[in-house]
Amino acid sequence: MITRDVAAFVATARACAPDFGPATARAAFLVAPDGFARAQESASDNRYMAAASGFDPARALAQHRALHVALSRLLPTVCFAGADDTPDALFPNNVFATARADARRPEAFAPRLVVGRMRHAVRRREAARGDIRAFFRDAMGYEEVDLSTQPHPCELTGALVIDRARGLGYCGLSERCDAEGAALLHAAFGLRATLAFDLAPGEYHANVVLAVLAGRAVLACPDGFADASVATSIAGLYPHAALLGPRERQAFAGNAISLSPQSVSMSATARRALAPETGAMLDAAGFTVQGVELDAIEAAGGSLRCCVAEVF
Numbered sequence: 001m002i003t004r005d006v007a008a009f010v011a012t013a014r015a016c017a018p019d020f021g022p023a024t025a026r027a028a029f030l031v032a033p034d035g036f037a038r039a040q041e042s043a044s045d046n047r048y049m050a051a052a053s054g055f056d057p058a059r060a061l062a063q064h065r066a067l068h069v070a071l072s073r074l075l076p077t078v079c080f081a082g083a084d085d086t087p088d089a090l091f092p093n094n095v096f097a098t099a100r101a102d103a104r105r106p107e108a109f110a111p112r113l114v115v116g117r118m119r120h121a122v123r124r125r126e127a128a129r130g131d132i133r134a135f136f137r138d139a140m141g142y143e144e145v146d147l148s149t150q151p152h153p154c155e156l157t158g159a160l161v162i163d164r165a166r167g168l169g170y171c172g173l174s175e176r177c178d179a180e181g182a183a184l185l186h187a188a189f190g191l192r193a194t195l196a197f198d199l200a201p202g203e204y205h206a207n208v209v210l211a212v213l214a215g216r217a218v219l220a221c222p223d224g225f226a227d228a229s230v231a232t233s234i235a236g237l238y239p240h241a242a243l244l245g246p247r248e249r250q251a252f253a254g255n256a257i258s259l260s261p262q263s264v265s266m267s268a269t270a271r272r273a274l275a276p277e278t279g280a281m282l283d284a285a286g287f288t289v290q291g292v293e294l295d296a297i298e299a300a301g302g303s304l305r306c307c308v309a310e311v312f
Contacts, residue, residue, distance in 0.1 A: 002169075002186045002194040006233050009195040013168050013237050016192055020167030021101050023215035024258050025310035027076040029132075030068055033060045033090040033297065034082030041120040042088050042301065045175050047202045048252075049301035059296035064090060067307060070292050074259045080135075086126050090297065091306040094118065094158040094176075094205075095126045098142065099189045100312035101167075111312070112143040114188045116156040119176050124148065140311075145188045147181075154181030158205035158306065162189060165215030169194035170234060172206030172225075195234070198226035207255060207305055214258040216240060217285040219278070221249040240285035242278040252303035253278070259308070262286060267294040267303045 003009050038052040071077040082089045095116050101108035113136040118124045127148035136142040147154055154160075159177030161170040169191045171182040179196060186194040200223060203209060209224025210231070217240035222228035235241035244253055251273035256266035264287045271291030274282075282289055294304055 002183055002196060004196050006195065006197075006230055009193055010233055010237065012193045013166070016166040016168060018165035018215055020192065021164050022312065023165040024260055025075065025312055027078070027311035028071060028259060029092065029309050029311060030064070030071075030077065030079040030307055031089045031092045032079055032082045033057070033064050035084035035087050036060045036082070036090065036300070037087040038300070039087045039120070039122045041122045045119075046204050046301040048208070048298070050299035054299045056296045056299070060090075060299075063292070063294050063296050064307070067292050067294065067304065070290060071259060071265065071308070074263055074265070074290070080132055086122070088123055088300065089126050090300070091158070091302045092126070092132075092309040093207075093306060094155040095123065096132055096309050097156040097189075098136070098310060098312045101190060109190055110143050111140070112145050112188075113137070114145045114156060115148045117147045117150055117152060117154050117181065119153040119155065147184055147188060150184070152178050152181040152184060154185050155205065156185065157310070158207050160185045160189070160194075161206050161210045161212055162191070163212045163215055164312065167192035170206060170210055170212070171196045172199040172203070172209070173197065174199045174204055176204050195230075197230045200224050200226050208252065208302075209249060209254045210234065211254055211256045211305065212238075213256065213264055213285070213287065214261050217281070217287070218242070219244055219254050219256055221254045224249055224254065240281055242281040244278060245275060248273050248275060248278065252298060255303040255305040257305040257308055258287070263288050263290055265290045265292065265304055267298060268292055269295055269298065270303065
């Protein structure tokens with residue numbers, strides 16, 4: 001099901017067992033910030049982006065390399081080259097994502113690469129690059145689901161936060177993903193149920209204000225939702241949850257990811273901004289928090305989770 005009815009979604013979600021697939025990825029990939037610069041198109045609907053004078057390409061490249069090293073300690077992580085004509089390419093999770101259902105289920109599907117349809121032309125160029133597509137098609141044997149040429153924006157795991165263990169999706173609607181795009185994503189990932197909801201004015205991606213961590217914990221920023229009660233309802237589905245305040249949201253604490261069952265990765269800025277009760281929740285959930293300095297990258301309006309494309 002895909003619905004905007006929160007009560008109906010919650011009832012369905014509570015009945016979903018954590019048997020849809022692995023809760024965390026088996027590998028990840030990055031795209032280097034070659035050509036890193038302020039993309040004016042992207043800045044038009046991303047309030048987190050700094051002015052052009054706030055971009056430091058050399059520092060961003062060094063921090064991205066440190067991120068690669070840090071993530072490689074958690075799981076296999078590869079990095080593709082960027083390009084001068086794709087200044088936002090260091091955020092590949094909006095353009096490329098993978099799905100791999102648990103083979104124990106009769107309805108399971110083959111591993112697939114999903115290619116999203118970006119709102120802005122500067123980012124649609126990323127979807128056309130052949131090397132990432134060929135890597136998954138020819139080297140990994142993945143099927144390809146190409147949404148990039150249809151008209152509805154659907155910016156993959158930027159717009160759609162997925163509980164991989166239970167096959168649940170949380171899709172934030174904005175200029176970066178419309179209702180039709182949400183339906184396309186629901187189908188492409190083969191999800192059991194997806195809740196579509198409006199983001200607050202000025203928010204561009206759900207993954208900035210919501211994170212599902214290893215299928216058992218949630219970080220949610222109520223002020224990032226048009227209706228704050230939606231964030232509360234989502235949090236209530238998990239045994240461990242924290243509702244983040246505006247300071248935590250602004251520091252990208254909601255843009256976190258679990259790349260192993262016992263870890264949460266976020267930027268060092270986000271980690272420093274965590275309220276004591278948020279840190280206590282993560283401790284109680286059994287997570288070690290990894291913080292990586294990414295302030296130069298965050299000038300582009302995204303943080304650690306935006307940099308990571310998961311391989312399932």
